[in-house]
Amino acid sequence: MKKRDKVRFILEELERMYPDAACSLTLDGNSFHFLVRAILSAQCTDKKVNELTDTLFEKYPDILDFAAAEQKVLGEEIRSCGLFRAKSKAIIATSFILAERFGGEIPSSSEDLISLPGVGRKVANLIRGELFGIPGIVVDTHCARVAKRLGLTSSNHPAQIERDLSACIPKDKWITLGHRFVAHGRALCAARRPACDHCSLGEVCLYANRS
Numbered sequence: 001m002k003k004r005d006k007v008r009f010i011l012e013e014l015e016r017m018y019p020d021a022a023c024s025l026t027l028d029g030n031s032f033h034f035l036v037r038a039i040l041s042a043q044c045t046d047k048k049v050n051e052l053t054d055t056l057f058e059k060y061p062d063i064l065d066f067a068a069a070e071q072k073v074l075g076e077e078i079r080s081c082g083l084f085r086a087k088s089k090a091i092i093a094t095s096f097i098l099a100e101r102f103g104g105e106i107p108s109s110s111e112d113l114i115s116l117p118g119v120g121r122k123v124a125n126l127i128r129g130e131l132f133g134i135p136g137i138v139v140d141t142h143c144a145r146v147a148k149r150l151g152l153t154s155s156n157h158p159a160q161i162e163r164d165l166s167a168c169i170p171k172d173k174w175i176t177l178g179h180r181f182v183a184h185g186r187a188l189c190a191a192r193r194p195a196c197d198h199c200s201l202g203e204v205c206l207y208a209n210r211s
């Protein structure tokens, strides 16, 4: 099968399997809240982040509340999300920068987003896609694993994986593709023991056809 046909098949199958795949971090209409959740989601499940922030945002409803937070206190409050020292430091610093340099608004350019502490390429693409509808591929652990197994990349490095996927996937599919890779990684293509017998992508999957 030609690469173009293989990509089309994968996209169609993922759409059929996960028609409603969407970001599992809560989007409550407050852009800053979403940014905080995205920072907290590093090496933590979205479910855990959503639960924790439900109460966290009662104490710190806005940017200035986080900017005025005591790092040690905030760190304890987010401890269960992991990397709590680095995350509390990043959230406070980012809140300051947003208030001082961006008028309290979340910027939309990659460059500005990546300049914020706690925001890397993955979070920047997530923010751009979810808050601004700007196409970008969010390469998280599920996306990286599924893309490599399917032979859409041979790299383990997020930046290269993003380049490889961007080169073969139509731009208007980039946002939903990331969500569908995550859904597939959770539902069937687990890191350990993927359920290939139940997966309709088997015929085009390098991993399933390895000798």
Ligand code: SF4
Pocket (backbone or CB within 6 Å): 146, 149, 150, 188, 189, 190, 194, 195, 196, 197, 199, 200, 201, 202, 205, 206, 207, 208
């Ligand atoms: S066939 Fe197996 S390894 Fe390939 S995408 Fe499906 S679940 Fe993953």
